[in-house]
Amino acid sequence: MRARVLVVDDDPALAEMLGIVLRSEGFLPSFVADGERALVAFRENRPDIILLDLMLPEMSGIDVCRAIRAESGVPIVMLTAKSDTVDVVLGLESGADDYVVKPFKPKELIARMRARLRRSEDVTPETLTIGPPGNQIVIDVPAHTVTRNGVEVKLTPLEFDLLVALARKPRQVFTREVLLEQVWGYRHAADTRLVNVHVQRLRAKIEPDPEHPEIILTVRGVGYKAGTS
Amino acid sequence: MARRTVLPPVVRAWASVRRAWRLSLQLRITTITLLASGALVGVFGVTVAKRITDQLLDDKIQHASMLVANGGDWATGQLNTVTQISDPGLDSLLETVLARLAQDAGEGVVVAAVQSHEPLSAASTYPDIGDITPPVSEELRDTITEKPQRARQIRTADLGRGERAYLIFGTPVPMSWGYLELYYFFPLDREAKVAGQMRATVAATGGALVLLLVVVAGLVTRLVVRPVRLAARTAQRLSAGLLDQRMEVRGEDDLALLAASFNQMATNLQRHIHRLEEMSRLQRRFTSDVSHELRTPLTTVRMAADLIFAERDSFEPAVARSAELLQRELDRFESLLTDLLEISRFDAGFAVLDAEPTDLVGIVRRVADRLSPLAARAGSEIQLVLPEHPVIAEVDGRRVERILRNLVGNAVEHGEGRPVRVTLAADEGAVAVTVRDYGIGLQPGEEKMVFNRFWRSDPSRARQTGGTGLGLSISLEDARLHGGWLEAWGAPGEGSQFRLTLPLRPGDRLISSPLRLVPEDARRAGSPDAPPDADSPGTRGGGAAGAPSDLVETATEVGSG
Numbered sequence: 123m124r125a126r127v128l129v130v131d132d133d134p135a136l137a138e139m140l141g142i143v144l145r146s147e148g149f150l151p152s153f154v155a156d157g158e159r160a161l162v163a164f165r166e167n168r169p170d171i172i173l174l175d176l177m178l179p180e181m182s183g184i185d186v187c188r189a190i191r192a193e194s195g196v197p198i199v200m201l202t203a204k205s206d207t208v209d210v211v212l213g214l215e216s217g218a219d220d221y222v223v224k225p226f227k228p229k230e231l232i233a234r235m236r237a238r239l240r241r242s243e244d245v246t247p248e249t250l251t252i253g254p255p256g257n258q259i260v261i262d263v264p265a266h267t268v269t270r271n272g273v274e275v276k277l278t279p280l281e282f283d284l285l286v287a288l289a290r291k292p293r294q295v296f297t298r299e300v301l302l303e304q305v306w307g308y309r310h311a312a313d314t315r316l317v318n319v320h321v322q323r324l325r326a327k328i329e330p331d332p333e334h335p336e337i338i339l340t341v342r343g344v345g346y347k348a349g350t351s
Numbered sequence: 352m353a354r355r356t357v358l359p360p361v362v363r364a365w366a367s368v369r370r371a372w373r374l375s376l377q378l379r380i381t382t383i384t385l386l387a388s389g390a391l392v393g394v395f396g397v398t399v400a401k402r403i404t405d406q407l408l409d410d411k412i413q414h415a416s417m418l419v420a421n422g423g424d425w426a427t428g429q430l431n432t433v434t435q436i437s438d439p440g441l442d443s444l445l446e447t448v449l450a451r452l453a454q455d456a457g458e459g460v461v462v463a464a465v466q467s468h469e470p471l472s473a474a475s476t477y478p479d480i481g482d483i484t485p486p487v488s489e490e491l492r493d494t495i496t497e498k499p500q501r502a503r504q505i506r507t508a509d510l511g512r513g514e515r516a517y518l519i520f521g522t523p524v525p526m527s528w529g530y531l532e533l534y535y536f537f538p539l540d541r542e543a544k545v546a547g548q549m550r551a552t553v554a555a556t557g558g559a560l561v562l563l564l565v566v567v568a569g570l571v572t573r574l575v576v577r578p579v580r581l582a583a584r585t586a587q588r589l590s591a592g593l594l595d596q597r598m599e600v601r602g603e604d605d606l607a608l609l610a611a612s613f614n615q616m617a618t619n620l621q622r623h624i625h626r627l628e629e630m631s632r633l634q635r636r637f638t639s640d641v642s643h644e645l646r647t648p649l650t651t652v653r654m655a656a657d658l659i660f661a662e663r664d665s666f667e668p669a670v671a672r673s674a675e676l677l678q679r680e681l682d683r684f685e686s687l688l689t690d691l692l693e694i695s696r697f698d699a700g701f702a703v704l705d706a707e708p709t710d711l712v713g714i715v716r717r718v719a720d721r722l723s724p725l726a727a728r729a730g731s732e733i734q735l736v737l738p739e740h741p742v743i744a745e746v747d748g749r750r751v752e753r754i755l756r757n758l759v760g761n762a763v764e765h766g767e768g769r770p771v772r773v774t775l776a777a778d779e780g781a782v783a784v785t786v787r788d789y790g791i792g793l794q795p796g797e798e799k800m801v802f803n804r805f806w807r808s809d810p811s812r813a814r815q816t817g818g819t820g821l822g823l824s825i826s827l828e829d830a831r832l833h834g835g836w837l838e839a840w841g842a843p844g845e846g847s848q849f850r851l852t853l854p855l856r857p858g859d860r861l862i863s864s865p866l867r868l869v870p871e872d873a874r875r876a877g878s879p880d881a882p883p884d885a886d887s888p889g890t891r892g893g894g895a896a897g898a899p900s901d902l903v904e905t906a907t908e909v910g911s912g
Contacts, residue, residue, distance in 0.1 A: 133647050139654040146658070203646040207705050225650040225685055228657050297713065314748065343708040343743035 125239050127151045128169035130160040130186065131201065132178055140173070143228045149235075157181025164190055171235055176202040176213060184216045191217030195278040197238035201226075207315060214319035219280045220306065221316075237307030238280070250289040252348040253337040259328055261289055270328060280305065281324050284317075288338060288348040297345040321346055377572045384568035385561065392557040400553050404546045408539075412503065415518055415537050419501060422452045422462075423522040423533055436466075436528045442475070449477035452535075461510050461517075461536035467496045467529055474534070480511040487534065491521050496530055499523035505539070515540045578606045582613055594621040634699045642692050649685065656681050683819075690821040694804070697828040704832050706857045709748045710741040711782055715775050718755040722763060730768040733759065737775050744782045744855045750829040751853070754837070755784060757822040758849045762788035764818070765847070776865040781835075783852045783866040793841025801839050802827045826851075833857045840868050848873075 127149045131137045137153050144151040152167060154160045157178050164172065172190065176183035187198055200213045200221035213221055219238055222231055248263040260269045266282055268275045277285065283305045288296060296304075298314035306316065321340075325332040339349045371378055429448050433441050445464055453462040463483050465474035471484040471492075486508035494502040501522040508517055516539040524531040581598060588596045597617060598610040660678040663671040696702050719733045726733050755773075762771040766788040774785045793801065800806050805820035823837075830837035833853050841847030852864040 133651070135651045136647055136654075139651045143654050143658065203642055207703065224646040225653045228654045299713075299717070343710045343741060 124148055124150045125170040125235075126167065127235070128160070128163055128167065128172045129153045130155075130157070130172065130178065130183070131175040132156060133175075143232070147232050157183070157186040160186050161189055164196075165193075169196065171197045171199065171239055173199050173201055173231075173235075174218070176200055176204070176209070184212060187213065187216040187218055191278070195276075197235075197279065199231075199234060199238065210313070210315055211319050214316065215323065217278070219278065221313075234306075234308070240307065250286065252289045252292050252350055254349060257330060257336055259285075259289075259337055261286060268328070275327055277324070277327060281320060281327070284320055285324060285328070285338075288346060292348040292350045295341045295345050295347045301345070317346075376576050377569060380572045381565050381569045385565045388561045388564040392561050396553045396557040400546075400550045403549055407542050407546060411518060411537065411539065411542055415520055415535065416501070416503070418456055419520040419522050419533075419535050422455065422535070423501070423524060426452060426464075426533055427524050430524060430526060430531065434527050436526075445475050446477065449475060452533075453477045456535060456537070459512070459538040459540075463534040463536070464524070465532050465534075467492075467523075467532050478511070483510070483534065483536075486510070486517060486519055486536070487521070491519065492532065495521040495523050495532055499525075499530060508536075510536055512538070516543055575606070578609060582609060585613065585617075589617055589620065594624060631699060634695075635701050638692065638695045638699055638701065645688060649688065653681055653685070687819045687821075690819045690825060693825050694821055694828070697825075697832075702828065702832055704857055705747045705749065706745045706833070707748065708743050708745050709751070710743050711746070711751070711775060711777075711784070712737050712742055714748060714752050714755060715773055715784065718752060718759055719773065722756065722759050725760065726763050726771070729763050729766065731763050731766045732770045733763070734770050734772045735775075736772060738777070742775060742777045742782055744777070744853060745857060746833060746853055747829075747857075750832065751851075754826040754829050754851055755786070757826045758784075758786040758851070760818075761822070762786045762790075762847075762849075765790040767791065769846070774866060777855075778863075778865040779855075780859070780863070781852050781854050781861055781865060783850060783864045785848050785850045785866050785868075785870070787846065787848045787870055789846035792843050792846045793839065794843055798839040798841055798847075801841075802837070834859060834861065836861060836864065838868050840870070840873075842873060845873055 125148075127144055129137055129140055129144075129151050131140070131153075132155045134155070137155070141151045141153065152163060152169070154163045158181055160172075160174070163169075174183050174187060178186065183200065183202075187200070190196065190198065197220075198218045200218040201224060202209065202213065202221055203224045204210075205223045210221055220234055222234065250261040250263065251258055252261075253259050258270075259275075261267075262269075263286060266279075268277055268282065268285065284301065287301060287304050298317040301317050302308045302314065321338060322332070325335050325338055329335050329337055337349055339347050341347055372382075426448050430444065433444060449462045449464060453460055456462060461476060461478060461480060461483075463474045463476040465471055465483075471487055472482050474483050476483060486506040488504065488506070491502055491504050494500065501520065503518060503520045505516060505518050507514060509515075510517065518537040518539055520535040520537070522533050522535075524533050578598075585596045585598050594617070597614045600607050600610040600614065656674070656677050659674045663674040666674065715735060715737060719735055723733065759771060759773060767790040769789040772785075772787040774787070776783055802823045804824045806823075807820060827837045830851055830853070834857055835851065835853035838850050838852075839847060840850075848868065848870045850864065850866060850868045852861060852866075854861050
């Protein structure tokens, strides 16, 4: 089945070129040129993945991202000319799963998009529990649900994958590069800031006190691990 | 022993006094005024007091002398009516004479007479006070009778009215059988009182004068010191960034001139700083705008070129070749653009350090992995010399990786197929990585120029990595951003070595490096390190001599030889 892509970018030449490339790779692209129309298109068409340029007229890409994220866990890839940490982090925190800096190699963009669209088809029952007693998270892997004290926590697919990767081997330390490979599917040079921001997002959702995490722990200089009792 | 315990508090007190002296202009001036005027007024006061006292005394002595002279003459006349010492009327006559003399002499004066051959205790006195021996000295008696002449002295004695000073006059009264010594005792209490009062007055006046001088000196000094202190404080606020601070200008004198000049300087400074800030802001905006504006069309062009490149087999040879050139040159253009934008960010002061505790061993390994295909193509082997344990420092991983990618890439490119050795070491203050190649090396003097923008060792050399000429400049700026050093060494035919030294925490002052800049296998390894690069403060005899002892030689064979 061909994946449907929503392209949100105000530069017509870039949008058209993107369309050509996407179609040649087997995707079904649709295009909008500003934030308002992006929301409408998203609700109407329910794309499988969204390519979102940050610099949009009127409603900013960040706001569009937040609005879409509030409604769905659909993969969102930011396209941006800015590579400063502060801009990248802002974009990732507002809900994007990945970001690609212009100018990008089209092959790279396609590879990243495919990685986001790949979902594990695991149906073996698997329940994972992590966190210190009194503060535990229960993960039902095939059902893609996460509960905390009986209350379900909504995570995006990427956040879920990250949590599962850590939870499957609690107390083992994962470096950022390993997480990029396992969770994002990137085997080559990718920005470890992706991991940092997503861990922060995860913590904000599942930790009672994100400033003093007990479930997802940082190992200084190395990476992250899941804490248990 | 007691001295030792007294000394430290004394020393401390003295030290604090000296400190106050150094720090306060006012204190110095008022103290000097105090001492100088105190000395002057003191000398003056003592002189005046003494002169007045002497004058008083002289007056008294003169008056008394005259009295004694007249009295003596009159007594001589009266007493010489008695011609024999055994005359019974002598005593009563003497009493009458003495009484008369005492009355004429005035209040409180005691008059006494004694035969010169008799002791003083036998003297007749008016008023009758008894023994006059104490105040009258032998010398006085001798002087009176020897010459004979009038003589005097001043003594303190108690003659019936309490202890007080007396001016004692003695005069010889010639009798037919010898001499009679006639003594006048003039009390000096009145003079003493007057002198005392006058001394008190002089002291009080002098003290008040000194105090007044000190106060005036203090006020005058304050008048000058206050504007100076105000200027100093205003200058401090200015340099802290409050650019609109000014001094108040009052009047037209020198102090007003100081304030006015200061204000003008401050205004100029403020204007300059604002201009510079504005320029910097414009520069940053420009960089950011250019960045965005260039990147979007470039993305489109890139995608189009990639598409055309993918289809080149279906074109004619000329078009196919054009597609290849287009693709390659676009790559170059893109790297150049990225590098230029990066450099301009450093220039505008817009570069931000994103430091986190990072394990440098991981970074080195990653760089070696990523460049292994390139090394394989060049026929070089990348050898790693790493410690067994993690080396953690607070660094910006992206930048450090960029620096090492650049250094190792350069080493492979210029290494002429010979191995490239990357060494990592740390000590308690810093961490260092050296990248050694055995290629054509550098000419003397080139180790400084190599960091210049767009500098090439050999412009005609085929660039496999597609370098822009800005790689080392960017690496240098990245190193500097951490507060670290990036230095080069090279010798013709012996290859070169680049050393990156970073403090364990950004901003810590670097003093030495854990690794040597000049490699040990250089032909002149014994000589001091190569002349320092412009950014390092000079390698002071190098850091640890030779390789640290906990190294493990992992000659990782990356890339087939």
